[in-house]
Amino acid sequence: MEQHVQQWLKDKRTAHLDELKEFLSIPSISALSEHKPHIKEAADWLAKNLQSAGFDHVQVMPTNGNPVVYADWLHAPNKPTVLIYGHYDVQPVDPIGLWDTPPFEPDIRDNKIFARGASDDKGQTFMHIKALEAILHTTGTLPLNIKFCIEGEEEVGSPNLDRFVEVNQNLLAADVLVISDTPMLDKGRPAICTGLRGLCGLQIDVKGPKSDQHSGLFGGAVQNPIHALVRLLDSMRDEEGHILIDGFYDQVIPITEEERAAYQFLQMDEEKVRQELEVPALFGEKGFSMLERTWVRPTLEVNGIYGGFQGEGIKTVLPSEAHAKITCRLVPDQEPDQIVELLRKHIQKHTPPGVTVQVTPFDKGYPFMTPIDHPAIQAASRAYEKAYGVAAAFTRMGGSIPIVATFNRLLHLPVVLMGFGLPNENFHAPNEHFHLENFDLGLLTLCHYWFELANTPV
Incomplete structure (x- = not known):
């Protein structure tokens, strides 16, 4: 990756965080009908930000529910086309009394940004825009073709996105789907998720x-x-x-001995998790580790x-x-x-x-798995290692992103789940936050990834 891309990100860091605060201050709660105006505000904010970043054909597209924000940049002939999916809606904030600072008044402390949506998923979606903007504004071009599909109903199960994808298959056609809405293993331990419940x-x-x-x-x-x-x-x-x-x-599907050995190799510290959660003991199905209980059961x-x-x-x-x-x-x-x-x-x-x-x-949503040896997955692994200095782990995730299976079924895309949140960042809970260390390293990882993927047959 070219040095001036990194310098751009460094020079723009304060401006980027100010923009992210603007985005996070919009209470785009999809589960509560009184926030319908804020859903529109968040979609319009995204569209404006994508336009200023240099993307084409920016549209706020209606559905039977909340709108989808689309944008693209398609000026790299003979290079892969990547569809980036994210969501701009957020969870409700209850119980409000447990928040240390108001959930829609973003606050930076201890090198973390606290706000509803900081980690899930506004912060990570925003990073994709800024990483590509950095490349586009420093080199004048992108190494591959990009499309964005950012929805506003993920937190209520994406009830209208299946139909949207079905109707807009040509518009959304791509070679790879990339999503950043999954956690890393731990601080300094990046992970590529290959399966969702x-x-x-x-x-x-x-x-x-x-x-x-x-x-x-x-x-x-x-x-x-x-x-x-x-x-x-x-x-x-x-x-x-x-x-x-x-x-x-x-x-x-029963867990294999190879999978069990791979999860043991990750050395999940269950006692550390217990202490962080402040519970007297962990709980779950007898005969399975915590990772097995949360990933494959x-x-x-x-x-x-x-x-x-x-x-x-x-x-x-x-x-x-x-x-x-x-x-x-x-x-x-x-x-x-x-x-x-x-x-x-x-x-x-x-x-x-x-x-x-x-x-x-x-x-409702279907479970999903993607092959570890797919070239797009391996390119993501190389990008993480360049930014973080350590090899990325291959994991599954206990959570669900229902639309992933729909994209795979209708568009036949390999799915790369490369997230930058940490498991203890309180998404869906009071005091949700995002570590700015992973905001910085995540931007670098994404920039590395686009250059890696541009030269990878997919």
Whole structure:
């Protein structure tokens, strides 16, 4: 990589961080309808930034939900075309009282930038724009062809992006898909993610009496929906986290001894994780390490549960209803729709007497894997090593990016997941932050990668 590209990044660092603060200050929460104006504001901000960076055909393209921002630069004949995917929407900020500084007032301290979206995924998406801008403005050209597809609904399961990709297959056609929305292993330990877990989720609504009742008059005579819900949820897992849904594990590909040895070689410090989380012990399926539990084993988790009186003090009420939200992380070759149906049958079979239950599915995505030996993956490995000075590890990720499988199915693209966040940066939690060390080294890595990939047959 040419020296003046690095110097440009160094000279522009303060300006880049000021721009990132602007981006992070927009509360583009896709899950809450009151933030619809902020979604548009974030999309428009991105479009303006892409234009000023030198990209062509910048568009804020409508969908049945939030818009997709598209841009391209296609002036490198006989060179690969890369599609860069990211998202500009963010998670809700609750519980707001646990934030040390307001979530949409970006604050830099301890060489970290704190704000909702700093790591997931505004910060990492922004880096792609700035890395390419550095090359374009210092050399007058790019070593390969680039397209951007940046959506605004990733945090709610990308419900409209499948259709958008299907309709715009020619517009989005490329040779490689690159995404930066995955974590590194640890500080100074870059990683290329070669597999993602899939996702399915549902809401359980338990209905008892027609309205809340006096617990002295009806307690012991009428089923309490909260008790019924607790029993129902408890029937889904045993005390060691093994999932008790009939057929749940039938399609799971067992971990190989080679994979197990590779994960042991990474030397994950489980005690360090326990201490960072401030829990008395880690928990999970018996016979599997933490990496195996989070990378190659499926899960079923209760994400929220509510019902009855929740104010200060006590109210002796027998509630009319209770609710829970659960999600399952899926691994190859589990099918989201099939797992939802298994859950539905289990709930029907185990519903306690005296209540009715309604099940509403939401959020689904397929698991995904990509070959480690693909040339685009190997080029990413070389780029990381040039910037960080150490070899990148090949990992899987416990999280889900549902659109990855869609891109692969419709556009037949190899997917390179090269992220720069750290696992403890509190994405989806209060005090989300992004280490600026990885902002700086990540920009260098991306610049190296574009030059490496330009000379790699893909």
